[in-house]
Amino acid sequence: MSDTGEATVHARVAALLPGIADRAAAAEETCRVSDETMAELGDAGVFRMLQPKRYGGAECDPTEFFRVVRAVAGACGSTGWVTSVVGVHPWQLALFPEGAQDDVWGPDPDTLVASSYAPVGRLTEVDGGYQLTGRWSFSSGCDHAGWALLGALVVGVHGRPLDFLTVLVPRTDFVVHDVWDVMGLRGTGSNDVEVAGAFVPEHRVLRNFEHSQLRGPGQRANPGPLYRMPFGAVFASAVTSPLLGAVQxxxxxxVATMRDRVRLSLGGGRFAEDPFAQVAVARVASEIDAATLQMDRNMSELHRQAAAAEGIPMELRLRTRRDQVRATERSLAAADLLFKTAGGNSLRRGNPIERAWRDVHAGSVHVANDVERTLALYGKGAFGLAVEDNLI
Structure with missing residues (x-):
């Protein structure tokens, strides 16, 4: 897709939303986003938004990417989640050595990449690279991916961990195990992937320590501000933005359903005239606005500072993570309030309200959405204490 300008992508995605909403139930039943939907999103340029320009990507401000994610998630939470997680991987791949980028995008710049970052893989050093073995869970959208980013530990001769790396492996080196059967985000196809003794050349690894220092070998080929932003800000936002979109x-x-509904109990009357319902709507709208405004403000400020080469202060990195997990918390509160006040009809399986409620609760348990631990990190920083965390 050659035309990947932000306005063009937004317009194309807007036209796709009714179809994505119509296929939401099927995604839940099959436990995966359809090939049709993924192809439509790819043709719209969504998966090129954070890809380097030298491969035909848009290399846009990530605020615009997350705006698209929220729109897709509003039609189907599972599709929004896969769009966000798969769509953020080009940003990280751009930080790998240039050879790794060529391996993936050289043959086909539309190739998609999945991930599972938990360091459950084991790497043993061999001539020219590493040997990788492991099985990873929660690899969203892996059925559609030609490559995967996987977390792994380098182990020494006595089995002691020496380093924590993210490794890039082709589809020919991993097997997908169909195990995804859950209560929320059912359509994400977040299955297990397994690698059994595959060779990983040196140019397909990225040290997590280097990543946390806002460095990466790929910055030499991709010097733009997008690739000087913190992993903790960009990736963590990718697992909160779909939740915010789902609750929107x-x-x-x-609002559309309840506007004309007439109560059959509690004295009857139109639901919209109930002051308690009016207050609930106001609270939910405020939570969504607060979360959206904070996240967009922080992402834009990060991008601006990266563009100005000012360096990104720890205070902003901590604030970004603080507001990101608070956005998750606000999404949960809003979903709970809507579900509670929608009445018995919200209990029906397949109802958009109950589906969004399940999706938001499911996504909230991702490690990047750990509210209390993240807020504690912000508090440490506010008190002048040292903060060390790979997601900051």
């Missing part, structure tokens, strides 16, 4: 879609459905 839930809110829109709630």
């Amino acid at each position: 879609g839930c809110y829109d459905s709630y």
Whole structure:
């Protein structure tokens, strides 16, 4: 897709939303986003938004990418989640050595990449690279991916961990195990992937320590500001933005459905005239606005400072993570309030409100959405204490 300008992508995605919403139930039943939907999103340029320009990508401000993610998630939470997680991987791949980028995008610049970052893989040093073995869970969208980014530890002769790396492996080196059967985000196809003794050349690894220092070998080929932003900000936002989008879609459905509903109990009357319902709508709208404004403000400020080569202060990195997990918390509160006040009809399976409620709760348990631990890190920074965390 050659035309990947932000406005063009937004317009194309807007036209796709009704179809994505129509296929939401099927995604839940099959436990995967359809090939049709992934192809449509690819043709719209979504998966090129954070890809380097030298491979035909848009290399855009990530604020625009997350705006698209929220729109897709409003139509289908599972599709929004896969869009976000798969769509953020070009940003990280751009930090790998140039040879790794050529391996993936040289043959086909539309190739998609999945991930599972938990360091459950084991790397043994061999001539020219490493030997990798492991099995990873929660690899969202892996059915559609030609490559995978996987977390692994380098182990020494006595089995002691020596380093924590993210490794890049082709589809020919991993097997997908169909195990995804969960209560929320059912359509994400977050299956297990397994690698059994594959060779990983040196140019397909990225040290996590280097990543946390805002460095990466790929910055020499991709010097733009997008690739000087913190992993903890960009990736963590990718697992909160779909939740925020899902609750926005839930809110829109709630208001449209309840506007003309007449109560059959509690004295009857139109639901919209109930002051308690009016207060609930106001609270939910405020939570969504607060979360969206904070996240967009922080992402834009990170991008601006990276563009100005000012360096990114720890205070901003901590604030970004603080507001990101608070956005998750706000999404949960909003979803709970809508579900509670929608009445018995929200219990019906397949109802957009109950689906969004399940999706938001499921996504909230991702490690990047750990509210209390992340807020504690912000508090440490505010008190002048040292903060060390790979997601900051």
